[in-house]
Amino acid sequence: MTAPSLAAPLPARQKSRAWAKLKRSRAALVGLAIVGFFVLVAVLAPLLPIDDPLQTSWTAIRKAPTAEHLMGTDDIGRDVLSRMIWGARASLMAGVISVIIAVALGLPIGLIAGYFGGWVDMVISRFTDALLAMPFLILAIALAAFLGPSLMNAMIAIGISAMPVFIRLTRGQVLAVKTEDYVEGARSIGLGHVDIMTRYILPNIVSPIIVQATLTVATAIIAEASLSFLGLGQQAPAPSWGSMLNVAKNFLGQAPWMAMYPGAAIFLVVIGFNLLGDGLRDALDPREA
Amino acid sequence: MLAFIVRRLLVALPTLLIVSVLVFLLQKLLPGDPVLALAGEERDPATIAYLREQYHLNDPWVLQYWYWISGILQGDFGTSLRTNQPVAELIAQKLPVTIQLAIMSMAFALLIGIPAGILAAVRKNTWVDWLSNVVALSGLSIPNFWLGIMLILFVSVRLGWLPASGYESFLVDPLRSLETMLMPSFVLGTGLAATLMRHTRAAMLGVLSQDYIRTARAKGLSPREVVMSHTFRNALLPVITLTALLFGELLAGAVLTEQIFTIPGFGKLIVDSVFNRDYAVVQGVVLCTAVGFLLMNLVADVLYMLMNPRMRSAS
Numbered sequence: 001m002t003a004p005s006l007a008a009p010l011p012a013r014q015k016s017r018a019w020a021k022l023k024r025s026r027a028a029l030v031g032l033a034i035v036g037f038f039v040l041v042a043v044l045a046p047l048l049p050i051d052d053p054l055q056t057s058w059t060a061i062r063k064a065p066t067a068e069h070l071m072g073t074d075d076i077g078r079d080v081l082s083r084m085i086w087g088a089r090a091s092l093m094a095g096v097i098s099v100i101i102a103v104a105l106g107l108p109i110g111l112i113a114g115y116f117g118g119w120v121d122m123v124i125s126r127f128t129d130a131l132l133a134m135p136f137l138i139l140a141i142a143l144a145a146f147l148g149p150s151l152m153n154a155m156i157a158i159g160i161s162a163m164p165v166f167i168r169l170t171r172g173q174v175l176a177v178k179t180e181d182y183v184e185g186a187r188s189i190g191l192g193h194v195d196i197m198t199r200y201i202l203p204n205i206v207s208p209i210i211v212q213a214t215l216t217v218a219t220a221i222i223a224e225a226s227l228s229f230l231g232l233g234q235q236a237p238a239p240s241w242g243s244m245l246n247v248a249k250n251f252l253g254q255a256p257w258m259a260m261y262p263g264a265a266i267f268l269v270v271i272g273f274n275l276l277g278d279g280l281r282d283a284l285d286p287r288e289a
Numbered sequence: 290m291l292a293f294i295v296r297r298l299l300v301a302l303p304t305l306l307i308v309s310v311l312v313f314l315l316q317k318l319l320p321g322d323p324v325l326a327l328a329g330e331e332r333d334p335a336t337i338a339y340l341r342e343q344y345h346l347n348d349p350w351v352l353q354y355w356y357w358i359s360g361i362l363q364g365d366f367g368t369s370l371r372t373n374q375p376v377a378e379l380i381a382q383k384l385p386v387t388i389q390l391a392i393m394s395m396a397f398a399l400l401i402g403i404p405a406g407i408l409a410a411v412r413k414n415t416w417v418d419w420l421s422n423v424v425a426l427s428g429l430s431i432p433n434f435w436l437g438i439m440l441i442l443f444v445s446v447r448l449g450w451l452p453a454s455g456y457e458s459f460l461v462d463p464l465r466s467l468e469t470m471l472m473p474s475f476v477l478g479t480g481l482a483a484t485l486m487r488h489t490r491a492a493m494l495g496v497l498s499q500d501y502i503r504t505a506r507a508k509g510l511s512p513r514e515v516v517m518s519h520t521f522r523n524a525l526l527p528v529i530t531l532t533a534l535l536f537g538e539l540l541a542g543a544v545l546t547e548q549i550f551t552i553p554g555f556g557k558l559i560v561d562s563v564f565n566r567d568y569a570v571v572q573g574v575v576l577c578t579a580v581g582f583l584l585m586n587l588v589a590d591v592l593y594m595l596m597n598p599r600m601r602s603a604s
Contacts, residue, residue: 130308142575
């Protein structure tokens with residue numbers, strides 16, 4: 001059964017207005033450019049004319065940056081620049097995939113809690129409160145350790161730890177929207193729960209979730225770096241910014257470049273996602289003209 | 290007021306109950322048998338059977354949970370598999386270290402965040418505002434552990450001004466204690482300062498647009514008086530609530546900072562126990578952080594009630 005006339009999903013006009021607003025925000029554009037740059041580098045990593053990130057060289061151990069190795073070499077003579085570039089893949093992938101996991105779990109659960117209310121909502125909300133009472137990073141560390149150290153498990157651990165935020169956000173948005181006339185209308189013409197949730201409620205609550213997801217990518221990238229730094233994420237010899245820092249901290253006196261670049265990269269990409277998220281928040285907020 | 294606190298405590302109880310179930314299940318779902326680790330090299334079947342019996346491992350999970358939780362309610366968090374120390378004792382030992390770190394970090398955060406937030410709001414859309422926002426954004430985006438590493442590199446390794454690691458109890462040698470905690474608390478405080486700055490700025494801007502501020506200006510109060518006694522006082526409410534909430538999060542934030550500066554606190558205990566698969570400690574610590582977090586939530590609510598005259602009369 002179709003009933004498009006009653007629907008009030010994000011119309012194309014609103015989307016283009018959001019884009020126009022985003023384009024006017026210089027901060028958001030800077031964020032977009034930073035994120036775009038890192039994504040490009042990560043995607044093009046196999047094509048770039050750089051050294052093999054795993055290639056060790058006993059004649060080039062902890063060499064300071066030179067024309068040959070722009071960011072120097074690490075403790076077993078690997079090129080830091082190429083490890084940085086390949087590490088971008090791990091970091092960005094971890095950030096995005098863990099947020100996808102968090103949204104994929106949190107959104108439906110929050111939707112169900114908000115839509116059905118009653119005891120379903122009670123149970124889900126108490127469960128969410130309990131998860132939120134366990135600090136994000138501690139939960140991620142505990143889960144990652146229990147799942148076993150690997151990049152995939154770190155992503156799952158971060159995703160699950162970030163999930164309650166999305167449950168709570170979605171639930172709150174659903175509560176605000178579900179008494180609207182168009183939802184009542186959809187119900188009155190006999191649409192099923194799933195139809196109402198996915199076609200009438202979801203399109204109207206998606207904006208704040210996109211904003212939160214963008215900002216959570218920033219948090220997730222730091223979390224992945226933290227887990228890898230502790231040895232719970234990306235495993236050697238594959239590069240990730242966090243695991244590079246983990247090794248680098250042992251050579252601070254002799255090879256500071258090993259620590260400087262990976263951290264600076266995390267810093268920059270996280271700024272990028274934060275700027276983009278803030279910009280999206282302003283652009284997608286219907287209250288602001 | 291008391292009724293309010295009791296009511297809030299009652300709401301927190303089911304949450305705590307679910308946390309305890311999750312923490313309990315976390316261990317049950319783990320691969321590996323804790324008894325095998327306890328039984329030692331020989332893995333004598335009789336010993337294993339005895340241990341299983343002693344730790345109630347043959348009972349249904351519900352019963353096991355009951356034994357575990359009733360022990361905890363009596364202050365028995367179990368024993369560390371590694372050091373054989375009671376978990377409660379371990380926590381009591383490490384917690385004060387982290388609380389000192391948390392208090393010093395919060396001091397940094399308040400000293401930087403609140404003045405910066407006030408300035409940014411009062412000088413909205415000037416370079417001061419712009420600079421504060423850039424600094425705040427950086428504070429939010431910089432990975433704590435990297436900031437720590439960089440500080441160690443420049444302040445300790447290069448300049449030799451402050452020790453890179455080590456910890457001294459405040460009760461034993463206060464000066465040395467402050468010295469070793471200075472960099473860690475700065476590292477931990479920056480992110481909080483950024484959050485506080487943003488919220489102070491937003492709260493100040495909200496109050497500055499109110500009618501009574503225009504009245505205060507119109508009756509000829511100096512800008513300083515308007516900002517401090519009329520605006521800041523009223524903007525303080527959400528900031529205080531936030532501070533209490535951030536305190537709860539500090540416990541978790543300490544994890545990596547303590548790791549970097551090798552501070553023997555709560556955060557390092559978590560990481561060490563996770564790596565040693567010392568489950569009793571992990572359970573105790575996670576439960577403890579959750580209690581701390583919920584407690585700070587309650588404190589935030591109570592402060593909000595106390596500070597807000599409208600809420601006070603309502604209760």
